[in-house]
Amino acid sequence: PRDLVVPVKVVGDTLGYIHVRLKIDDFTEPIRRNLYLRLFSTLLIFSGGLVLAVIISAHYVSPVVRLAHAAENVAAGDLSQELPVEGKDEVGRLTRSFNEMIVRLRQNRALEEAVRENQYLTHLGKLSSGMAHEIRNPLNFIGLAVDHLDAMTEGKGGEGEAEKRQVIGRIKEEIGRLNELVTNFILYGRPPELQRAAVRIPELVVGVLRLAEERLQAQSISCRTKFGDALEIHADPDMLRRALVNLVGNAVDAMPNGGTLSVYAGPRPGGRYSVVVEDTGIGIPAEDRERIFEPYFTSKVSGLGLGLVLTKKIVDAHGGEIFVDSTPGKGTRMEISLPGGAAAEGAPG
Known part of the structure; x- marks a missing residue:
């Protein structure tokens, strides 16, 4: 205090x-x-x-x-995810919706796989049927022709020998068709493996037309060719030859009653090289023009519908393009444009 x-x-x-x-x-x-x-x-x-x-x-x-x-x-493709649902709040509702979405995605994937398998089996069935039909006809002819070869020459002298040579030529032609069919089928099933080399397109065209010469004469088809500068391009000669064989073969098939087959080749502006195959045949209907590069589609009585598909694969592998212009009743123009040398004026076509 x-x-x-x-x-x-x-x-x-x-x-x-x-x-x-x-x-x-x-x-x-x-x-x-x-x-x-x-x-x-x-x-x-x-x-x-x-x-x-x-x-x-x-x-x-x-x-x-x-x-x-x-x-x-x-999102990465793993549909095995499934989360436990805890509670009935917003997070629980969101988790439950996520699980339901996963279930639907699994069902959709299973459905897609089933549809894909069904399409594969359908294509396989069409392919097998077409292969069987295409192979059976030449084999039947070859078998009958071989059985009658000796009978053709018996007592006929020179006339019989000429007929025999004609039949042998037909046999070789049918064997060539079979070989072409099998080759197209094998090449379609795998991506083209290019073996590039210096190629002169006019030489390939002349060789292909020489192979088709008998058919051109038999069907009264005249042939016109025009080549620009014979520049070399870097490409696979065997693959390009096969593509040209398919284009020329289709053009010949389109003119059963005769016509004109025109083949042009030469450099184009922009450093491209162009090959044009043109016929005066029946043409391609407008509704079929978008489907001609689909596998197994064909408007012919025979054939597997792989020729143009394989041709497009070969052109795509070379970094090129293929163009189609057709008028029903007047003919079809197919053009292959490939990477080439320097541009040249006055290219054909």
Whole structure:
């Protein structure tokens, strides 16, 4: 305690004294305790908030993260993802919808695989039927011709020998058809493997036309050729020869009653090299023009419908393009454009 004495004066005279005794407590300890209590309360509230945030994160954020990872796996093609459904809140509803989506995707994939397998079997059936038909006819002819070869020359002298040579020529032609059929079938089933070399297109064209000479004469088809500068291009000669054989063969097939076959080859502006095969045959109907490069599509009585498909594959492998222009009843123009040498003016066609 502390004593305080205060004098009482009036006009300079001291009339008396006031004695005050003060009892002052020490507040330092209560203030310190209050400070510690506030600090503890703050830490307790912060810790409780942190624990609550962790609980909320585990309940809401973690399932969303798992859902995002599962969605990434599904986008990569893994449909085996399926997440446990926890609760009936928004996250649970989202997880349930995700699982239902996965089930539908699995069903769609199974359906697509079934459709693909059915299409494959359908194509295989058409291919097998076409192969059997195409092979059976030449084999039947060859078998009958071989059986009658000796009878053809018996007692006929020179006339019989000429007939025999004609039949042997037909046999060779049918064997060539069989070989061409099998080769096209084998090449269609695998991507072209180019063996590039320096190639002069006019020489290839002349060789192909020489092979078709007998058919051209038999069907009264006249042939016209025109070649530009005989530049060399870097290409696979065997593959290009096969493509030209297919184009020329189709043109001849389109003119059973005769006509004109025109083949032009030469450089084009822009560093390209062009080969044009044009006929005056029956032409291609407008509704079939978009389908001529589809496998197994053909408007012929015989054939597998692989010739133009293989031709396009060969042209694409060379970095080229193929263009079709046809008028029913007037003829068809097929043009192959390939990467070539320098452009030349006055190209044919």
